[in-house]
Amino acid sequence: MEFIKKNNFSRRNFLKTSMLASGGLLVGFNLLSACKADAVMPVDIESLNFNDFNAFIKISDEGYVTLFSPNPEIGQGVKTSMPMIIAEELDVDWNKVNVVQGALDTKHFTRQVAGGSQSIRFGWDALRQTGATTKQMLINAAAIKWNVDAATCKASKGIITNANGDTFGxxxxxxxxxxxxxxxNVQLKEIKDFTIIGKEIVNVDIDKIITGKPLFGLDYxxxxxxxxxxxxxxxFxxxxxxxxxxxxxxxxGVSEIIKFGDKIAVLASSTWAAMKGKKALSAKWEKGTNLESTEDHDKILTKILDGNKFDTRREDGNIKKAFANADKVIERTYHSPFLPHNCLEPMNFYAEVTAEKVHLVGPIQTPQWTVNRxxxxxxxxVEEIHCEMTRMGGGFGRRLYGDFALEAAEISSLSKKPIQVxxxxxxxxxxxxxxxxIKYRIKAALKDGKVTGYHLKEAAIDQNMYGSQTHFFPAGCIPNFKLDTANHKSNITTGAWRAPYTNFLAFAEQSFFDELAIELNVDKLQLRIDLLQNVKGTTDKTIEYSGQRMEDTIxxxxxxxxxxxxxxGVxxxxxxxxxxxxxxxEIADIVLKDGFxxxxxxxxxxxxxxxxxxxxxxxQVEGGVLDGIGHAMYADFSFKEGKPNHKNFDTYRMIRMQDTPKVNVHFLQNEKSPTGLGEPGLPPAGAAVANAINAALNKRIYSQPFVKELKKSAILG
Structure with a gap:
């Protein structure tokens, strides 16, 4: 049996602990479950008499349970999966569950951030504890009414039963x-006894999404x-x-024009009128400073890599000695362009600023940070600001920043009207x-058929992308190891993009290891497995990944x-x-059709x-794979004197239906606590495809997008 550790578990602590949801991806739910065997989901739940039970859970006299979570849904599925965790330990019937979005509540909830694929990982223990503790309190109450020992009672699907067969909902x-x-001290279920977790459950919003019910910011x-x-x-x-x-x-339809900072807002009674009015504006702009072009960035990044002004993020062993004693040294440089996020739902936000309060509503990954700003x-x-989160039509990191929410708040404050930007x-x-x-330059030392040295240099525009990834593979696998980073400050705004840091780094590193395997004349999978032996059983706390788990996955x-x-032909x-x-x-299978x-x-x-x-x-894995393939193959974004060269999908290429392959996903079965899934499927995808292209065409790709590189080499027309 698995038990919660004993501690000073006051009611206040229970509320705070039960509110711990998500360290990264935002969750948001309101779980409504009928807890009588013959109960039918009511049409109007607002009219029911709910009793406040704790920050997560309310239960009505009629037996309906409402579970609240503070974290919004951005398409990663936590609005379904996190209620499943509570429902499992609370022992309610999933068929009678309804899920609703909660609002920002910094008094009762913590970690209200959507990013980093951390919701399930951080919420797992707390959400299970919340459900199990609540169930035990209900059992204890029933035992008191029956005047029996609570240990002789049990609960299932919202029904409490004693040894005599008596029941309470x-x-x-x-x-x-x-x-x-x-x-x-409450008892959690054994994993083998799960009846909800591990089952195939459809997205709780799917019917509303399909039928166009209002869920998203644009619907508000x-x-x-x-x-x-x-x-x-x-x-820029x-x-x-x-x-x-x-x-x-x-x-x-246009009612007002407001200048704020270097921006001009056109207010109107409809979206069409507002956008038409904006197009009719005649504006003159100052020439500006540091108006950089893509050609400038390419030269800047190369100059950084050729220089010696780096921040060393990690250094193991003696890298100079390893390269001096090497039988052979291999060095490659990889390049990726800027990329926009292109969420299906464009940025939007609602704000109403009055003397009494500030009311914010919209799709945001960082509600608390946004409220503070x-x-x-x-x-x-801060206490005067109320923020509600809607479901998001994609986030991918773009909705972390909330610039659109600040615009809405400022325009509403100036106009004295409720505004939706x-x-x-x-x-x-x-x-x-x-x-x-970004550009990565990777150099490896080969000695006696082994990789003995590894040096990665990163040059990025306005942002060091390697960051804390110094404890990821291949750190720890190679005795002499060094990671250096440097960046160039730019007016162009940069930030997190789905699978931050790793989305392009994985392509560079895994393509490089593919070349090393060919050079060493060893199987490409076996090279990684052999290297992973060096971190099995390691006590080095700077190594985060598991050599054994990675080997099993391979x-x-x-x-x-x-x-x-x-x-x-495959x-x-x-x-x-x-x-x-x-x-x-991941393994990608490709064929050649007319050389493509x-x-x-x-x-x-x-x-x-x-x-x-x-x-x-x-x-999540399928979406991550397709996202990774599409951007690696086709996506290219450039600037001319600070101005984006692409404005819409007529010039910016994304993956299309006919480009999407079949994706087969297999999960390793174990009983370890769950980790993230919103992003990890993306990073390996581009590398797997690039390595397959090399196998087919003997053409090594060093830059994204791949199609552009293939055209340069005259492989494609």
């Missing part, structure tokens, strides 16, 4: 239970709300000189926070993808990567511990 004892002391409406379309500087580094709004004022911007107390696709693409352009993908045994590429606490290995590489299948093996919801888990 949860709703029949909730008032008494809510007044009891919180147990200091409020009485008297005006739509705002904002004209921003066309180039430019400032507003002057503007003429004569034609804008003539647009039907709005507080500073408007010089208002809405980006067009062009706004979204040209006023973004981009994945930075062996699983090898078996499932039939590595090295495919039919003629070429395979392999990559394995650890990120966001999860081990993933066509990706037919990707097989993925994943060790993320216990899989809470297999349906959602597969969706």
């Amino acid at each position: 949860y709703g029949e004892v909730v008032k008494e239970a809510a007044l009891l002391e919180v147990p200091e 409406k409020a009485e008297g709300m005006m739509y705002a379309s904002v004209l921003r500087p066309p180039a 580094g430019q400032k507003l000189d002057s503007f003429d709004d004569t034609k804008t004022k003539a647009v039907n 709005v507080s500073k911007l408007l010089d208002r107390k 809405i980006f067009s696709r062009e706004d979204d693409m040209t006023a973004g926070t981009y994945r930075p352009a 062996n699983l993908v090898k078996e499932k993808a039939n590595w090295g045994k495919t039919e003629e 070429y395979q590429g392999f990559a394995a990567y650890y990120s966001h606490n999860t081990h993933v290995a 590489p066509v990706i037919k299948k990707v097989t993925a093996a994943v060790d993320c511990g216990i899989v809470v919801n297999p349906t959602g888990a597969r969706n």
Whole structure:
């Protein structure tokens, strides 16, 4: 049996502990479950008499349970999987569960951040404890009413039963239970007894999404709300000189034009009128400073790599000696462009600023940080700001930053009206926070058939991307090891992009190891497995990944993808990567059609511990793989004197339906606590495809997008 550790578990501590949800991806739910065997889900749950039980749970006299979570849903599936964890230990019937979004509540909840694939990992123990503790309190209340020992009672699907066969529904004892002391030691279920966790559960919002029910920020409406379309500087580094709004004022529906900073907001009664009015604006912009172009960045990054001004992030052994004594030294340079996020739902946010309060509503990954920034911007107390989170049509890191929420708050404050700021696709693409352009230079020392030295240099635009990844593979596997980073400050805004740091680094490193395996004349999978032996059983706390778990993942993908045994004309590429606490290995199968590489299948093996919801888990891995392939193959974003060269999908290429391969996902079965899945499937995908292309065409790719590189080498027309 698994027990919660004994501690000073007061009711206050229980509330705080039970509120711990998510260290990265935001969750948000409200679980409604009927706890009588013959109960039917009511149409109007608001009219029920709910008793406050704790910060997560309310139970009505009729037996309905409402579970609250503070974290919003960005498509990663936590709005389904996290309620499953509580429902499992609370012992309620999942068929009678409804899920609703909670709001920001810094008094009762912590870690309200959506990013880093950490929700399940950080919430696992606390959410189980919340459900189990609540169930025990309900059992204790029933035992008191029966005047029997609570140890002789049990609960299942919201029904408490004693040794005599008497029963109470949860709703029949909730008032008494809510007044009891919180147990200091409760028993969690054994994993083998799970009835909800590990089952295939569909997305709780799927019906609303399919039928177009209001869930997203763009769906939000409020009485008297005006739509705002904002004209921003066309180039990063430019400032507003002057503007003429004569034609804008003539647009039907436009009510007001507001200048704030170097931006101009057009307020109107409809999205169409606001955007049309913005297009009618005539603005003059100052020339600006440091208006950089993509060609400049390429030269800047190369100059950084050729120089010696780096921050050393990790250094093991004697790297100079390793290279001096090497039989052979291999050095390669890899390059990636800036990338926008291109969420399906463009940026938007609602704000109503009055003398009494500030009301914010919209899709945001960092609600608390955003509220703090709005507080500073408007010089208002945090306590006066109420923030509600909607479901997001994609985040991928873009909605971490909340610039659009600050715009809405400032415009509402100036206009004294409720405002919804809405980006067009062009706004979204040209006023973004981009994945930075990066170059990696990797050098390896080979001695007596082994990799004895490894030196990676990173040059990035405006952001060091390696960061804390110094404890990821291949750190610890190679005795002489060094990681250096440097960056160039730019006016172009950069930030996190799905699978930060690792999304391009995995391509560079795993492509490099593919070359090393060829040079050493060893199987590409075996090279990684041999290196992993050096970290098995390590006590080095700077090594985060598990050599054994990664090896098991590699062996699983090898078996499932039939590595090295495919039919003629099928070429395979392999990559394995650890990120966001999860081990993933992938093999891509490609064929050549008129000389063009066509990706037919990707097989993925994943060790993320216990899989809470297999349906959602597969969706996350499949989505990550396709996202990784699409951006590695096609995505290219550039600037000319600080101005984005791409405004919409007519010039910016993304993966299309006909480009998507079949993705087969296999999970390692174990009883380890679950880890993240929203991002780890992405990093290895590009490398697996690049390595398959090399197997087919004997063409090594060093830059993204791949299609651009293949055209340069005249492989593609």
